[in-house]
Structure formats: C-alpha cells, structure tokens
Amino acid sequence: MAIQTSPFDQLVKEASRNMRGFSGKDTPDDTLLQDCVHCGMCLPTCPTYRLTGNEASSPRGRLWMMKAVADGRMDLLDPAFDEQMYQCLNCRACEAVCPSGVQYGPLVEASRAQLEQHRPRPRWQRVARSVGMRLPFDDIRRMRALTGGLRLYQRSGLSAVLQRTGVLKRLGLETLEAMVPPVRERPLVSGRESWQPEDATATAHLFNGCVMSTVFSGVNRAAGRVLAHNGYATDVPATQQCCGALYVHAGMMDEARRLARINIDAFERDGNGAIVVTAAGCGAALKEYDHLLADDADYRDRASSFAERVVDLTELVGTDRLVQPTVSASQQVTYQEPCHLAHAQRITQQPRTMLGSVPGLELTEMRESSLCCGSAGIYNIIRREMADDLGDRKAQHIKDTGAGVVVTANPGCAMQLRTSLNRNNINAEVRHIAEILDDAYGGERAARDGTWAFQRATPPT
Amino acid sequence: MDRDAFLAELKTICGDRGVLHQAADLLVYEYDGSVDGAVDTERPLAAVLPTSTEQVSAVVRLAYRYGAPVVARGAGTGLSGGAVARGGGVIIALTRMDRTLRVDPVNRTALVEPGVINLELSQSVGPQGMFFAPDPSSQKACTIGGNVAENSGGPHCLKYGVTTNHILGLEVVLPDGTVTWIDAHGPGVGGLDLVAILVGSEGMLGIVTKILVRLMPSPESVHVHLAAFGTMDDAAVCVTNVIGAGILPASLEMMDQLTIKAVEPAYHAGYPMDAAAVLLVEVDGTGAEVDEMSAQIERIAGESGATSFRSAQSAAEQELLWKGRKMALAAMGRLAPNYYLHDTVVPRTRLTETLRAVNDISQEFRLDIANVFHAGDGNLHPLMLFDRRKSGDVERILEASHELIKTCVSMGGTLSGEHGIGSEKQGYMELIYTGEDLAAMAGIKLAFDPRERMNPEKVLPKGYMCGEVRALHNQAMAQKHGIHPM
Numbered sequence: 049m050a051i052q053t054s055p056f057d058q059l060v061k062e063a064s065r066n067m068r069g070f071s072g073k074d075t076p077d078d079t080l081l082q083d084c085v086h087c088g089m090c091l092p093t094c095p096t097y098r099l100t101g102n103e104a105s106s107p108r109g110r111l112w113m114m115k116a117v118a119d120g121r122m123d124l125l126d127p128a129f130d131e132q133m134y135q136c137l138n139c140r141a142c143e144a145v146c147p148s149g150v151q152y153g154p155l156v157e158a159s160r161a162q163l164e165q166h167r168p169r170p171r172w173q174r175v176a177r178s179v180g181m182r183l184p185f186d187d188i189r190r191m192r193a194l195t196g197g198l199r200l201y202q203r204s205g206l207s208a209v210l211q212r213t214g215v216l217k218r219l220g221l222e223t224l225e226a227m228v229p230p231v232r233e234r235p236l237v238s239g240r241e242s243w244q245p246e247d248a249t250a251t252a253h254l255f256n257g258c259v260m261s262t263v264f265s266g267v268n269r270a271a272g273r274v275l276a277h278n279g280y281a282t283d284v285p286a287t288q289q290c291c292g293a294l295y296v297h298a299g300m301m302d303e304a305r306r307l308a309r310i311n312i313d314a315f316e317r318d319g320n321g322a323i324v325v326t327a328a329g330c331g332a333a334l335k336e337y338d339h340l341l342a343d344d345a346d347y348r349d350r351a352s353s354f355a356e357r358v359v360d361l362t363e364l365v366g367t368d369r370l371v372q373p374t375v376s377a378s379q380q381v382t383y384q385e386p387c388h389l390a391h392a393q394r395i396t397q398q399p400r401t402m403l404g405s406v407p408g409l410e411l412t413e414m415r416e417s418s419l420c421c422g423s424a425g426i427y428n429i430i431r432r433e434m435a436d437d438l439g440d441r442k443a444q445h446i447k448d449t450g451a452g453v454v455v456t457a458n459p460g461c462a463m464q465l466r467t468s469l470n471r472n473n474i475n476a477e478v479r480h481i482a483e484i485l486d487d488a489y490g491g492e493r494a495a496r497d498g499t500w501a502f503q504r505a506t507p508p509t
Numbered sequence: 510m511d512r513d514a515f516l517a518e519l520k521t522i523c524g525d526r527g528v529l530h531q532a533a534d535l536l537v538y539e540y541d542g543s544v545d546g547a548v549d550t551e552r553p554l555a556a557v558l559p560t561s562t563e564q565v566s567a568v569v570r571l572a573y574r575y576g577a578p579v580v581a582r583g584a585g586t587g588l589s590g591g592a593v594a595r596g597g598g599v600i601i602a603l604t605r606m607d608r609t610l611r612v613d614p615v616n617r618t619a620l621v622e623p624g625v626i627n628l629e630l631s632q633s634v635g636p637q638g639m640f641f642a643p644d645p646s647s648q649k650a651c652t653i654g655g656n657v658a659e660n661s662g663g664p665h666c667l668k669y670g671v672t673t674n675h676i677l678g679l680e681v682v683l684p685d686g687t688v689t690w691i692d693a694h695g696p697g698v699g700g701l702d703l704v705a706i707l708v709g710s711e712g713m714l715g716i717v718t719k720i721l722v723r724l725m726p727s728p729e730s731v732h733v734h735l736a737a738f739g740t741m742d743d744a745a746v747c748v749t750n751v752i753g754a755g756i757l758p759a760s761l762e763m764m765d766q767l768t769i770k771a772v773e774p775a776y777h778a779g780y781p782m783d784a785a786a787v788l789l790v791e792v793d794g795t796g797a798e799v800d801e802m803s804a805q806i807e808r809i810a811g812e813s814g815a816t817s818f819r820s821a822q823s824a825a826e827q828e829l830l831w832k833g834r835k836m837a838l839a840a841m842g843r844l845a846p847n848y849y850l851h852d853t854v855v856p857r858t859r860l861t862e863t864l865r866a867v868n869d870i871s872q873e874f875r876l877d878i879a880n881v882f883h884a885g886d887g888n889l890h891p892l893m894l895f896d897r898r899k900s901g902d903v904e905r906i907l908e909a910s911h912e913l914i915k916t917c918v919s920m921g922g923t924l925s926g927e928h929g930i931g932s933e934k935q936g937y938m939e940l941i942y943t944g945e946d947l948a949a950m951a952g953i954k955l956a957f958d959p960r961e962r963m964n965p966e967k968v969l970p971k972g973y974m975c976g977e978v979r980a981l982h983n984q985a986m987a988q989k990h991g992i993h994p995m
Binding site (some may be wrong): 082083085086087088090091094100101102103104108109112113116121122126127128145147148149153198279 | 525529531533536537538539540541542544545555558584585586602604605607623626629647649650651836838842846848897898
C-alpha cells in the first residue's frame with residue numbers, strides 16, 4: 049500500500065493523476081445524475097446494501113461515484129467503480145422509492161456501457177462474452193437449438209449420471225444445471241400458434257422471448273389461453289427476437305439496439321393491439337425501447353409507439369374486468385415480486401388481484417416480497433456469492449409462510465427461486481402466475497372444449 | 510500519525526472487509542443527507558463497519574491512542590452534517606449492527622442495536638400491538654442510533670414526545686473506549702440524568718451501541734381528518750384553538766397552498782386545490798375518546814373558519830391523506846428541482862405572525878417557500894425551492910435561510926426541532942445561547958471527551974471548542990459578577 053500521510057495529500061495526488069471521465073457513446077445523462085440529492089431514502093430497499101451495510105454498495109453511493117467520474121474526481125477505470133457498477137443487481141427497487149424521481153436504471157446501464165467501451169479486456173474474456181452472450185441471444189433459433197439439446201440431455205438420463213458422478217461440480221456447471229427446470233414442452237415458435245376466442249373483443253400480440261419461448265414455452269401457452277379466456281384474440285408475431293434486456297444490463301447497447309429494431313419491425317406488421325409480455329425483465333426493457341433508440345432518427349418515434357403498446361400479462365388482465373376463474377385450487381401460495389415488475393414497471397396490485405380471483409387459493413405474503421431474489425438476469429451465474437446470500441434469505445422467507453407454491457412472473461426469478469429452495473431443502477414448487485390462472489380456467493382441456501379454438505397456423509413461407 | 514500502522518491495527522479489529530481505506534471507497538463517506546452548499550463534504554481517513562460493541566470499543570480505543578477523531582454514522586440521512594467527519598476522522602458506520610436483541614411485550618420495551626431501521630422496528634413489533642413512537646419523515650431509512658444522536662421527532666411527537674421520551678437505557682462506548690450502561694431516570698431516582706444528556710448530543714459524547722427503547726401500545730382507534738381554510742391565518746388560529754381547548758391530537762399538521770399544489774396532482778389525496786391551507790389532524794385512543802375528540806375538533810374547525818372538513822372513512826383513505834403529507838417533500842420536485850429547509854420552532858401562539866414573516870422573506874428574496882409542518886408544536890418546515898444549477902441560487906437560499914432563522918428566533922423560537930445542529934447551524938448557536946450557556950455545554954463535552962476526539966467541530970460554534978472554553982468560562986463568570994478581567 050502506498051504511504052499516504054493525510055487525506056489532503058491523497059486528494060492532491062488524485063487530482064494530479066489523469067482521470068478518465070465518461071466519453072463517447074452512451075454516457076450517463078448529467079441532468080438525470082443531478083436529480084439525486086443524496087437523501088438516502090433508497091438505502092433500505094437496496095439488496096446489496098442490506099447485505100453489506102456498505103455505503104458504496106448502495107444506490108446513493110453508486111450515483112455519487114457516477115457523479116465523481118463525471119466531475120473528474122474518480123477514474124472511470126477505477127476498480128471500485130467497476131466493482132460497484134456490476135455488483136448492482138439493477139433491480140431498481142431504489143427507483144420506486146426515490147422522492148426525487150432519479151432514473152437509476154438508465155444511469156447504471158449507461159455507466160456499464162462506458163465500461164464496456166473503454167475497459168480493456170483480455171482476449172479470453174472477449175471470446176467468452178461472445179460465446180456466452182451473443183451465441184444464445186443474438187438469434188432465437190440458436191436458443192431453440194440449445195434448449196432442444198438441453199431437453200434431450202435432461203430426458204436421456206445423462207443429467208442424472210453427471211450429477212451423481214460429480215462431473216458437473218468439477219466443471220463448475222452445477223449452478224447452471226440446478227437452475228434450469230425440466231423442459232417439458234416443445235418450444236413455442238413465433239408465428240405458428242394463436243388463440244382465437246369466438247367472442248373476441250380485442251387483439252393481443254404475445255411477446256415470445258428467448259427463454260420464455262423455449263425453457264418456459266408452457267408458460268407462454270398458458271398465457272395465450274388466459275388471454276383468450278379474457279376475450280383477446282392472441283397471436284405470436286413471427287420474426288420477433290429476444291428483447292435484448294440482458295445486453296442492456298451488460299452495457300452492450302449496440303447489440304440491444306439491433307434486437308430492438310427487429311422487434312419493432314416484427315410488431316408493426318401485426319396491427320396496433322397490446323404487446324403482452326410474460327417476463328417482467330423483458331417487459332421493462334421493451335417499455336424502454338424509446339430510451340434505447342432515442343438517438344436513432346429512423347426508429348425513435350416508432351420505438352415510442354412500440355413502448356406504449358407493451359403491457360405485462362398481469363397489467364392487462366389483472367383488473368376488475370378479469371373473467372372470474374371457476375376451477376378451485378385449494379392451495380396456499382406466496383408471491384415473489386419480480387423486481388422488474390414491482391420496481392421498474394410499478395406493477396404490484398394486479399398480480400395479487402389475479403391470485404385473489406382463484407377460488408380456494410390462499411395467498412400468504414412473505415416478508416420482503418419485493419426484495420430481489422438474487423437472479424437479476426445472469427447475475428446469479430457471474431456473482432454467485434451475493435446471489436446465493438439473497439437466495440437463501442428469500443428461501444427462508446418463503447419457508448416462513450408455509451406455502452407450498454411460490455408464484456412469480458419472470459423466468460430469471462423462477463430459476464433462482466428453484467435453486468435457492470433446493471439448496472435450502474425447502475419443498476415448494478415455483479410457478480408462473482399465468483400457469484396458476486390457466487389452471488383455474490381449466491387449463492388446456494377447457495381450452496379445447498371451450499368456445500374458442502387453439503390454432504396452429506401454417507408457418508409463413 | 511502513521512496511517513499504515515493505524516489501518517493495519519483497524520483490520521485486526523474489524524477484519525479486512527470491515528475496514529475501508531482506499532480513496533475510492535471513502536468517496537461515498539464524504540456526505541450525508543444534508544443539502545449541498547449548506548454542509549461541506551469531507552472525505553474521512555477511514556471508515557469501519559463493526560459488528561459488535563467489542564469492535565466499536567476497540568476501534569475507539571485505538572483511535573484514542575493514535576489521536577484520530579471518530580464519527581458515528583447510521584444511515585446517513587441526517588440533514589445537518591452530523592455524520593460527515595471533520596479533520597480526517599474515522600467513520601464508524603453502525604449499519605451492520607442491526608439486530609433487535611429482545612422484545613418484551615409485557616414491559617413494552619425492546620433492546621436494539623443502533624443500526625435497526627426506525628420503521629422496521631415498528632413493523633416488527635406491530636403484530637404484538639406495539640409501535641415505536643418517534644416517526645421522522647425519513648423513518649423508512651433512518652436508524653434508531655441516528656434518532657438517538659439527533660433526538661428525532663416526527664408528526665406524532667405532538668402527543669408522544671421526541672426520541673428522548675422513549676429511551677430507557679443506553680450502552681455507550683465512551684471516548685477512551687470504555688463500555689458502560691446508563692439507565693434513564695424513572696421517578697424517584699437521584700443524580701444527574703445522563704441519558705437525557707446523551708440523547709441529542711450528536712455523537713459528541715460517545716457512541717451508543719445498544720438502546721433500550723420504550724414501545725407504545727397501538728391505539729385502539731385512529732381517526733384522520735382534513736380541514737381546509739381560506740387563509741393561513743384561519744388555519745393557524747384553528748391550531749391554537751384546538752390545543753387551547755385541551756385536546757391533544759396525535760398529530761396536527763399544516764400544509765399551505767403551494768404544498769397542496771405540489772401534492773394533490775402527485776397523489777390525488779383529496780386536498781382541495783383552492784384552499785389556502787389545510788390541517789391534517791390525527792386523533793387516537795379508545796373508541797369513545799376518539800369519537801368525542803373528533804366531534805370537538807370538527808366544531809372548533811368550523812368556528813375557526815374552516816371551509817370544509819372531511820374525515821377519512823377507511824384505513825386506505827387515512828393512508829392516502831397521510832401520503833400527501835409524508836411525501837410532500839418528494840412532490841416538491843414538481844415545483845422546482847431542489848429545496849432547502851429549516852426546522853425552526855416557534856411558540857404556537859406566534860404561528861400566524863411567523864408565517865407572515867416567512868411570506869415577507871419569500872418576497873424579499875424572490876423565492877418560493879412552501880410551508881408544510883408540525884403545526885401542533887410550532888415546528889416549522891419552510892421549504893425554499895430553487896435550482897442549484899442556476900448560478901447564485903444556492904447563495905440566495907443561504908442568505909434567505911439566515912433571515913428565516915433570525916426571524917424565528919426573534920419570535921422566541923429555537924434553531925431546530927429535530928434535524929440537529931451539526932455543522933450546518935453551529936454558526937447560529939450564538940443567536941439563542943449566551944456565552945455562558947455555550948461555555949457550560951462545552952464544559953459537559955470536555956468532561957466526557959477531554960481530547961475532543963468525538964465528532965469534533967460540530968454543534969458548538971467556533972470559539973467554544975475545548976481549548977477556548979476555560980478562558981470563556983472565566984470571562985463569562987467575570988461579566989456576571991461585574992469583574993473586569995485583565
């Protein structure tokens with residue numbers, strides 16, 4: 049450690065060093081930064097602050113660091129800045145409680161974009177990122193192929209063998225393996241399925257998503273049926289791609305923009321109905337396409353129109369117009385609020401309205417239901433320790449409710465909850481809210497017997 | 510001082526992860542919740558995150574040996590610079606000491622560590638029919654330790670009193686590292702009440718590591734009323750009349766027209782947009798008691814010229830009415846990007862006069878000032894609205910606040926109802942205290958902390974720090990007795 053005699057000397061030393069500030073594309077908006085008056089109201093809502101008690105791990109601390117980089121008081125490539133920008137789960141719980149309305153999400157995303165642009169990376173890291181991020185998310189067909197392989201792997205018994213023999217542990221893939229639920233259904237290919245009630249009163253277009261259309265395709269089909277029960281003629285527009293949220297969270301803005309343009313094109317082709325999302329993380333990202341494409345003259349306005357059409361499934365149907373389900377489900381459930389639903393989209397009441405409508409279902413609220421479970425996109429893969437601590441805390445709260453089912457509305461949360469419950473030997477099932485409602489409407493069977501038809505369209509040629 | 514050796518020893522106490530010393534890590538400990546411009550930021554020498562009383566004691570002892578100042582810090586939501594370390598001090602952040610150690614529902618007490626969050630304490634004992642009464646607006650974030658340091662209040666302190674009325678005992682680490690337990694005075698206990706001295710001492714005398722708090726029984730019944738008035742004067746008269754009639758509401762809050770204009774569009778709480786002022790009155794107690802008080806208040810409001818009177822019909826409606834008040838500061842963003850507020854207190858009987866004077870200051874300095882405050886106990890919160898990006902705005906605000914404080918003091922008021930003095934208002938102390946008063950306070954400080962290492966350069970104005978105290982004391986005594994010293 050360098051010899052430092054007083055804080056003053058230290059300051060002088062710092063000032064004389066050449067500080068790299070924000071530059072180039074995607075810089076954090078200075079006006080937005082100035083909104084923070086460091087009052088500290090965000091602190092208790094921040095998962096990383098709750099775990100560490102360290103101001104640097106708080107939203108206020110991180111915003112202060114961003115300001116310091118902008119003001120030339122901190123180096124952009126200071127390891128402490130890097131650490132905090134990526135330690136943040138981007139759960140945005142701080143935004144929902146901020147009295148000054150600070151838009152934290154876009155600021156941390158821009159800071160990450162800065163680090164992506166300016167931080168030198170070793171070659172192996174660049175290759176790993178390319179394989180880890182671009183391979184599955186750049187094209188949904190690859191995600192389908194991967195999931196197909198996964199399904200085969202799970203069914204063949206290879207999974208069980210590898211687990212038993214400890215090979216996975218040695219390869220460091222145990223977490224990833226434990227997170228992924230059994231893939232039960234074939235992928236939902238966009239453009240090939242739709243749900244058409246006879247007495248449709250409106251149209252809806254399902255946003256299919258990458259993980260949702262593959263690993264959780266059953267949830268998307270359930271959502272289609274729930275929408276149809278509520279009078280929406282629902283299709284799944286072809287040519288849509290992954291929403292790009294994971295790229296945005298990682299500061300890979302150009303990759304995200306590419307996907308955003310593809311999706312805007314895809315949904316413009318199919319009229320003006322609501323764009324319904326079953327993954328809270330995707331919904332939050334889709335609703336911010338206008339921000340993402342603000343500098344794109346061709347897409348700026350179209351992005352705004354697109355963003356205005358985006359609704360979460362719960363937001364669209366969890367109102368007082370919800371068609372009452374009739375099939376009783378005598379079970380006790382608890383609800384885990386996805387951060388990007390509760391905080392980023394401020395949707396908290398509608399999911400509870402939906403759960404409350406199911407006959408026989410008893411909702412027991414858990415403590416800290418809106419505290420991040422530690423999933424945060426791919427956070428639980430790259431920052432395991434913090435994610436595990438949060439997951440354990442969540443699992444304990446779930447156990448305390450005594451509920452046999454945890455309901456959520458986001459694939460990342462579902463996977464993280466599953467792992468955390470397993471690790472803590474807690475026997476509770478994790479389900480998506482669409483599945484609960486679908487069951488209460490009678491599920492697939494009722495859909496076939498009902499007044500509306502499930503259609504498998506011929507693929508567009 | 511050998512900083513490296515000091516840091517190495519700190520690490521043996523709090524562990525590597527419990528000691529922050531890199532410039533980048535300390536950057537975020539240079540501020541608290543105070544407004545930029547009113548309190549200067551300053552980076553500490555180090556920050557430690559202890560997890561036990563033993564660690565706090567060892568850190569304080571070590572700092573004592575090295576001659577380093579120490580400053581206790583909770584959530585850092587304070588508004589007067591109390592948690593900013595002056596003179597290269599060590600910040601002792603108590604955020605990791607956040608356990609509730611014991612709840613005693615029979616005696617209605619709880620033993621907590623200083624890092625417990627105010628609202629979360631009330632939430633955790635709520636199911637047992639109890640709550641912690643002090644409820645500052647920052648209660649979602651601020652810690653009980655911070656409440657003790659600042660002697661925090663809140664809307665309900667009209668009936669329930671401030672923090673000092675709810676502290677039954679404290680475990681304190683004294684400036685030399687000694688750990689001691691101090692009981693609050695019950696009836697019939699002799700000697701000096703040391704808890705009363707420690708609560709509100711802003712970290713100048715010691716660091717509190719355990720707190721025995723009094724919990725209040727949750728009231729059987731709560732009513733919330735909203736009375737609207739055509740003038741601020743009528744509203745102020747109503748406040749005086751309600752208290753004068755011997756009624757003690759749980760809280761009695763006033764909001765002026767500017768506040769209503771910010772709040773109503775934001776939360777749709779149902780405040781009449783055309784009112785010059787509204788009073789939010791909460792009464793609690795047994796069912797019959799509350800019904801009677803409510804009827805009396807409605808009658809008095811009518812007699813005082815209320816243009817409308819409305820009672821919340823459900824818990825949800827009560828919450829909505831309160832939301833408008835509790836989130837009023839947040840809604841100010843709709844009127845201006847920044848605000849600066851003081852929390853001076855004036856005698857209730859001079860509220861009308863004071864509010865007029867505040868209005869004059871608003872015009873003189875061409876500033877919008879919104880008034881939203883604890884009217885029941887005369888605790889003002891004039892919110893000066895500004896945009897700190899405009900040059901000269903911050904200076905104008907500071908000048909106007911100087912006028913405001915002087916005005917309130919001239920009405921027989923005090924500097925701060927609940928936000929503390931810290932470094933923000935130490936320059937104003939001489940407005941309300943004589944040299945003798947300040948010398949007496951410095952004497953108490955000296956008795957606890959002879960080397961002046963606990964949160965130095967706070968509260969007492971410059972010139973009343975320890976070195977100068979003896980001389981000043983002598984001077985004051987000499988003046989009193991008409992002796993002219995050399």
